[in-house]
Amino acid sequence: MMRLLLVLLTLFALPLRAEEVVLGLSQDSVSISTNFDGSEILIYGAIKREAPIPDGDPLQVIIAVAGPSQALTVRRKERKFGIWVNTDAVEVDAAPSFYAIATSAPWDEVISDTEDLRHRVSIPRAIRSVGSEISNSQSFTDAVIRIRTKSEQYQLRESTVRLRQDTLFDTAIAMPANLTEGEYPTRIFLTRGGQVVSTFETEIDVRKVGLERWLYALSRQQPLLYGLMSLAIAIAAGWAASAAFRVLRSG
Numbered sequence: 001m002m003r004l005l006l007v008l009l010t011l012f013a014l015p016l017r018a019e020e021v022v023l024g025l026s027q028d029s030v031s032i033s034t035n036f037d038g039s040e041i042l043i044y045g046a047i048k049r050e051a052p053i054p055d056g057d058p059l060q061v062i063i064a065v066a067g068p069s070q071a072l073t074v075r076r077k078e079r080k081f082g083i084w085v086n087t088d089a090v091e092v093d094a095a096p097s098f099y100a101i102a103t104s105a106p107w108d109e110v111i112s113d114t115e116d117l118r119h120r121v122s123i124p125r126a127i128r129s130v131g132s133e134i135s136n137s138q139s140f141t142d143a144v145i146r147i148r149t150k151s152e153q154y155q156l157r158e159s160t161v162r163l164r165q166d167t168l169f170d171t172a173i174a175m176p177a178n179l180t181e182g183e184y185p186t187r188i189f190l191t192r193g194g195q196v197v198s199t200f201e202t203e204i205d206v207r208k209v210g211l212e213r214w215l216y217a218l219s220r221q222q223p224l225l226y227g228l229m230s231l232a233i234a235i236a237a238g239w240a241a242s243a244a245f246r247v248l249r250s251g
Helices: 002-013 113-119 138-150 210-221 223-250
Strands: 019-025 029-032 039-049 059-066 069-080 083-096 099-103 154-157 162-164 168-175 182-192 195-208
Touching: 019 182, 019 195, 039 059, 039 182, 059 162, 059 168, 069 138, 083 138, 099 168, 113 182, 113 195, 138 154, 154 168
Parallel strands: 029 195, 099 154
Antiparallel strands: 019 039, 039 168, 059 099, 059 182, 069 083, 162 168, 182 195
């Protein structure tokens, strides 16, 4: 009897999750074909409550979509004796191949630096670098962010999540043509006063289909055959171009 009483007291002492996400996706998979030029996914949802909307700081929403993480080596080139050579290099332990963040307000208003560090939401926090003896190794990580932001592989889209009456929200995430195949974890954060009050996670499946899928599988499973086929295609293309040039000259 005493044990049962203790369990009941513990349950009543636990805080109720006052706000949580009920999510929807316009599509939960993306198919990459030979003519794939990008996709746009609509992410929408509602906020389920066990209590009235709290007074005080307004509710904010953060949506983060990440591609498969990859290790990479970032190198710096310098001009020496008239030629460009690699000088320093930094190992990046894991960097998402794609990362998009959409928020319902400016970044500084939706999450504190402490909560960002805890949940690794921002683009710099999503990249993990290996310790390096190079004094300015952070500049190498900044270079990765700068290059991938320019190619739209990394996106920070502030104030693009529409939040209606603190209950319904939606946004569109543009996914570029150069997507990496794999699972794309999608995280939704509800915050108040910069503090995360609830999280929700799902996944978007990105896969190659058709000829793209066949070539991708061939390159992984039979690399020798794939190399020979690529060489044959290159030779045939060169011969065809040469033949066409001779015909044009004779004409």
